[in-house]
Amino acid sequence: MKKTTKQLGALLVLGTAAIALAQGTTFLTIGSGSTTGVYFPVATGMAKMVNDAGAGVRANARSTGGSVFNVNAIATGELDAAVAQNDVVYYAYKGTGLQAFQGKANTKLRTMAVLYPEVLHVVARKDSGIRSIADLKGKRVVIGDLGSGTELTAKQVLESYGLGFDDLGQALRVSPAQGITLMQDKRADALFYTVGVGASAISQIAQTVDVTMVPVSGNQASSLIKKYPFYVRYNIPAKSYKGVGATVPSVAVQATLVTSTAVSEEAVYKAMKAIFDDEGALKAIHPSLATNFSYAKAVKGIPAPLHAGAVKFFKEKGLNVK
Structure with a gap:
């Protein structure tokens, strides 16, 4: 049976996805916020850095309702990572502070890095x-x-x-x-x-x-x-x-990049390398990062424990973290 161009295109897309899966590619959806805020360009820039690195992790950024939505969506698996306020992350991790989190502590939340003051x-x-x-x-x-x-x-x-x-x-x-x-x-x-x-x-x-x-x-x-x-x-x-x-x-x-223990150490480490290894490239994403981000600040005031992949990355940078 002769296949149409459209059918061949669909098969090509499926074939590419199958190859990516066979190669162990991890796909990360990063939650951000309103398109008129800072979260969105920051998350979009980070996703591009992950994709450009070609290290077996692919990422896309999604505009969302913001911090509370993002941490809840990480809990349900709708998001794999997100930018969120450190206070909101802390409340979600502890199951306190907000009605949405009361008695529902998400102890699987993990910090990747503190980014900049909000x-x-x-x-x-x-x-x-x-x-x-x-x-x-x-x-x-x-x-x-x-x-x-x-x-x-x-x-x-x-x-x-x-x-x-x-x-x-x-x-x-x-x-x-x-x-x-x-x-x-x-x-x-x-x-x-x-x-x-x-x-x-x-x-x-x-x-x-x-x-x-x-x-x-x-x-x-x-x-x-x-x-x-x-x-x-x-x-x-x-x-x-x-x-x-x-x-x-x-x-x-503090704006903080967070994820979950559901994402593997290897995937988080690769994403960390792609995003944070070149500090200059990271700071070029947005003025908030340019004037505020540093490796030392990235591990200060974390609202939930560092992810194992982040620990590995920051130790390589000479920081005393656990």
């Missing part, structure tokens, strides 16, 4: 009159996607100022892209976003709306850090965004 941006329209976190009371505030790391951060920061979501005029649970539109259309007064400095979503708002960056500082920041030691103080540099003429004090958590 800074809380609280952006307000200048015409809203919001100058402090306390001023958010009664206002329409974008608090992040349902189940995102940003939503968790917003809850904890508001709490440190004696506020809850019920004190807001509206707590808008939408994606960063939707949040931009709401800010531009004057349907939102302010927006929380935990993301690396320079995120396109924040830049886009600042380019199209007169905004002010709301500080998180003083006693409230101190109490937040004391209660939730994942946070560190972090100053958003002046001129990071249009209209932000002075340094803005805030807080940050």
